[in-house]
Amino acid sequence: MMESTTLCIHEYLSTYTRRCIDRVILLFSLNNQLDVVNNGKHESVGSNLIVINHSDLYQITNAEQLVELTIPVQQFAEIDQSFFHCYYNFKLINSSEYIKYLTLTMIEQLSRLNDTKYSNIIEIITILNKEAKIKQDFIYVPSIQSESNLLNKITVFIKAHVTQPIFSKDISNSFYISAPYISILFKKYLGISFKLYIASLKIATSLAELVHSKETIHAISENMGFNHYPNYTHQFKNHLNMTPNEYRKKFMVLQRIPVKLINEDVSNYIPYFESISVEKPLPSNQVNIELDQLTYKDIAKTPTLFIHIDELMDIVQSTLNTNLNFTDLSESYLMINNVNKLALEKLNFTGLIDFIDSLFSNNVGIAIRVKSSHQFKFIQDIILQYLKYKNEHHYQQSNSNFIMLFDAEHLSLKEINRLYIKVKNLNIRIKLAITVEGVIKQTHSLKSAFDILHRFNFDFYFIDIEQKEVQSLLNKKSNMFNHSMSYFDYYNQLIDSSQIHTSKFVYTKLTKKCFKLYKENTPLETADLMCHILIMLNRGSGVGYELMPKDNMDIALMNRHGICEPLIYLYQIVKPFIGKPLSIHENYIVFKDFQYIHILLFNSLKHRFSPQEVHKFVLGPHVLPTKAMLFIQTLNREHGFIDYALPPLLNETYIERTLLRHIEQANTPKAEIKQFIRTANPLEFELHYDELKYIRISPL
Incomplete structure (x- = not known):
């Protein structure tokens, strides 16, 4: 007989690292205390529902009042023959509260010695298949995302x-x-030996062939790379407590095995059962936008973007500078982190001046990181020389397009004070900024650091919050911070504590690590990007991106071939909304501009679409013009996501420039113009998974 579906509530639980084999596990905490390491990635789950897939490597590091539902693979494979070619992305689940309701209902029934409906298990599996299943062309093997x-x-x-x-x-x-170093890596970052990692993965992967083919056990062991058949059988028994042949026979016998409750007494959790009031969610693939009932109270603030490059001359001396047209990116600056090559005697100075002038003409400023007094002198000379050659900018006071960022990791507070005064005495409008983490390191308390920052009154305050040493520093300086906080939690808490206006703070460099729902080795989805954009529009603060990715976790504006990433298109699409009174909702934004109606449709993080879903947005006809022109832009994997047209694997591959030009021309959001004539029928738009649409309705 195959294993039963089991339910258990653990008052406290922590485990060693293990491979999930022949089962799918659902976990959630009744008091929001759940931390796990799933495939090497630390997840502070809180009150959310998490799914551990067959083949996943997981460890529960800390859990309280943890509800565990374990469902054998056989139950999934009975419903879906392609089970082994799929996995469940728990971050896509929209019905998590209903799944919790079904689970707690079963526990309550079993605790009263009543039979529970097995249909609840079927319903949970059905929900997972509808909302969270990701299909693949190959057997699922998890990707490890360790540190x-x-x-x-x-x-x-x-x-x-x-x-x-x-x-x-x-x-x-x-x-x-060396072999010893391999063992150290696996033990340190995964908590499992190299040999056990390999053996458990092979056993988990072999189940698909074992139950879906008629190959002999001996042949399967060879197909999985076991040199000796007895070794395969031995490892199989270690992990599943039965031989491969016994497993195959039991798997083929479909049985409705009763659900088991492991706990003998769940009386302490009765309040949770009594509070169950969740009704079954109705399928909702349609969103009605009632234009005449919307209120426009939200104002989209202007974010400030800092585009990181290492060497300015790398761009000045290349053909890339012809592509640097960021006029649609609100307020933006080219952030130069290394000025070692800016010694005037080494520069093509005329070329540099012309390049700076071209940036300013496109409303792009220059921010330069200053790490020493010597570098300050170089930068000061460049700015003064520029003002000398481009005198009209001085009179127009547009030299505020320069920012000096004092790096307090390298400059003492005394040096910064001297240079600060020196810039002010130049009597030219140059914006000044400082690295907050450097100031905190040089002071004995956060309060002292904040007092100094207020006294200087800089234009921008940079904090590189994704650096572990910065988080550790904040944890050490104040109990307001702790390791369970997300990057944005740290960032927001620092802003609130400093009492410096949010528009002056800059998130030094945003990476994919900041996104809880990011899955490694895939591009960020439109829902992730839109969540970030909404935060920027709400706070109006600054953020840094790489111009081109140097690491696979970098978020960049261009790929390594100089072709635009979707983030650029997203900023272009939201530009009409900046500074306007908006009506912001979970899946859409609307504003009216004179006779025009602007609508942005997107997947929200709170209600992500599954890959199988198509959502319909419906606008009632009675508030629409009699005749109108519809301009529609669509950003999705086919239109605007360069990583799907030109995978990052080819970043280091030479590609003919003519081919790149064709790819670049094809890599833009889809644009359409349609005519609309009002009838009794509503105006409808469809939105697919990982897609975003901008619609402008213009009366004719």
């Missing part, structure tokens, strides 16, 4: 060779590291 890039690369190698014999010497030869 070690080297280990992540090793696990990618293992994933690619999972059906072959894999030994530590293979890893050593491919990555030029």
